Amino acid sequence: MKIVFYSAQPYDRIFFDRYNQAGLTIEYLDMPLQEQTAAMAAGADAVCVFVNDTVNAVVMQQLAALGVKVIALRCAGFNNVDLEAARSHRIHVCRVPAYSPEAVAEHATAMILTLNRKTHKAYNRVREQNFSLNGLLGFNLHGKTIGVIGTGHIGHAFCRIMLGFGCRVLAFDLIANKELEAMGVEYLPLITLLQQSDIISLHCPLNEQTRHLISDQTLGMMKKGAMLINTGRGALIDTGAVIKALKSGHLGALGMDVYEQEEKLFFRDLSGDIIQDDLIQRLMSFPNVLITAHQAFFTSEALAEIAITTLNNVEQLLKNSNLSDNQAALLT
Numbered sequence: 001m002k003i004v005f006y007s008a009q010p011y012d013r014i015f016f017d018r019y020n021q022a023g024l025t026i027e028y029l030d031m032p033l034q035e036q037t038a039a040m041a042a043g044a045d046a047v048c049v050f051v052n053d054t055v056n057a058v059v060m061q062q063l064a065a066l067g068v069k070v071i072a073l074r075c076a077g078f079n080n081v082d083l084e085a086a087r088s089h090r091i092h093v094c095r096v097p098a099y100s101p102e103a104v105a106e107h108a109t110a111m112i113l114t115l116n117r118k119t120h121k122a123y124n125r126v127r128e129q130n131f132s133l134n135g136l137l138g139f140n141l142h143g144k145t146i147g148v149i150g151t152g153h154i155g156h157a158f159c160r161i162m163l164g165f166g167c168r169v170l171a172f173d174l175i176a177n178k179e180l181e182a183m184g185v186e187y188l189p190l191i192t193l194l195q196q197s198d199i200i201s202l203h204c205p206l207n208e209q210t211r212h213l214i215s216d217q218t219l220g221m222m223k224k225g226a227m228l229i230n231t232g233r234g235a236l237i238d239t240g241a242v243i244k245a246l247k248s249g250h251l252g253a254l255g256m257d258v259y260e261q262e263e264k265l266f267f268r269d270l271s272g273d274i275i276q277d278d279l280i281q282r283l284m285s286f287p288n289v290l291i292t293a294h295q296a297f298f299t300s301e302a303l304a305e306i307a308i309t310t311l312n313n314v315e316q317l318l319k320n321s322n323l324s325d326n327q328a329a330l331l332t
């Protein structure tokens with residue numbers, strides 16, 4: 001059984017080699033999967049991809065022609081995969097639905113605390129022997145109202161952390177979670193959540209309903225000075241709209257671990273390059289914006305779970321490769 005592994009980073013190799021107890025042949029490629037690189041999967045039974053690989057209808061057709069039977073996402077989100085095309089080519093798609101919700105929820109919390117208490121600025125100041133506190137004023141998280149959009153695995157973990165801080169937690173989801181309600185989380189319509197929250201954190205998937213969920217219109221419903229955190233997917237936010245809201249001062253702070261055009265930037269060292277993306281350059285210029293490069297998942301516990309589950313998914317799907325048509329493209 002051979003896996004061609006796209007967008008491989010040094011840490012991927014360490015964890016996948018460590019947990020490859022079944023002895024699958026893994027060929028690691030630094031390049032992303034896209035139309036120009038799909039041919040590199042020749043001879044593979046499965047390809048392993050990450051968040052910014054392109055698995056559209058054209059790529060799916062190329063992979064099917066090469067005899068690839070399984071596409072294994074080593075992540076939870078699957079917005080970059082054309083599932084209809086997978087189904088029509090009888091290619092199975094699997095993912096890692098909940099490798100470590102706490103990893104992402106804790107990173108969202110770290111972003112809130114950094115933006116609020118400005119520890120990133122304090123660190124640099126003190127190193128330069130500047131012990132002044134001017135400009136570092138924060139607020140107590142205790143007693144604040146937090147709006148959580150999407151209360152699945154990650155949103156659930158995030159709600160529990162916020163309850164632990166003594167916050168009032170409001171939630172919006174298609175389905176209310178009874179366990180969270182019992183803990184005191186209040187499910188409300190989206191508009192009410194936007195109007196009442198001091199901090200809003202996005203934990204829903206990216207799909208046709210949620211694309212640009214944060215727009216001129218929804219930003220206008222938010223409290224003046226509110227903080228917005230996005231560890232979901234970049235396109236949940238209309239980047240142009242948040243820049244406008246930051247410039248006017250209506251949006252008080254923005255923490256983003258994901259960015260609409262991140263596939264051209266993230267997971268690479270571009271420190272010697274001229275960045276052509278003017279939107280991210282503008283975002284990076286705001287003192288109240290914190291950007292991390294899709295690192296919320298990045299803990300050793302999560303990487304171990306991702307490797308174990310992905311290798312197991314591939315092994316099981318290849319062993320049962322005569323799954324019927326209607327089981328094809330089933331996400332585990």
Ligand code: NAI
Pocket residue numbers: 076077078097098101104149150151152153154155172173174175203204205206209210231232233257258294295296297298
């Ligand atoms: P999940 O599937 O467990 O939960 C998603 C929740 O969103 C569900 O409760 C669902 O009902 C809700 N939802 C769906 N459509 C909605 C809508 N229109 N409005 C409000 N809620 C809606 O997913 P999980 O594991 O909690 O992950 C959430 C997202 O986080 C993933 O889809 C992925 O995009 C992102 N993610 C980001 C990572 C990072 O490193 N930054 C790592 C892992 C996931």
